[in-house]
Amino acid sequence: MTIPISYYLILSAFVFLTGVVGVLIRRNIIAILLSVELMLNATNINFVAFSDHLQDLGGQVFVFFALTVAAAEVAVGLAIIIALHRSGSTINVEEFNLLKW
Template sequence: MTVPISYYLVLSAVVFLTGVIGVLIRRNIIAILLSVELMLNATNINFVAFSEHLQDLGGQVFVFFALTVAAAEVAVGLAIIIALHRSKASINVEEFNLLKW
């Protein structure tokens, strides 16, 4: 018995909305980074679900590339967070106005 694709799409939508709400509500940089990862994983769920539904491995191969890019993004993001924390001693988003004139 196979699971209908609508179940995967609902799961993906719930995970994506959780990520969006986390980005909009949180003021902690690490929580925002985790919320962005949730949104990326929701799209990966869609890729795998449609790849299985269409019997094409292209979506699953794309997920491996997306996971690789996400891992690199986390490494760079955490390095930036550590650098900001060393300069400001905080990871609150509202305290960083480095890009303002």
């Protein structure tokens, strides 16, 4: 009565694609970071599903490390957003062209 792993993979792929679409179509930089969180959670679902499927704890440990990296990404990303907002007083990504040739 277990759930086949392909269901988890379909769910994970769907959430990951939603995150990719969000990164590409949103203009608000905070919404873009939230979409990155969506993608990280999709990979976490994948890791835990395979960890249960293969009866191997390595997947769960990797989710732990992915969580660490997500926390670091959020801290640095939000600090960058605050610095950008101070300098330009906007968080619309189409107005950030400082590094564009």
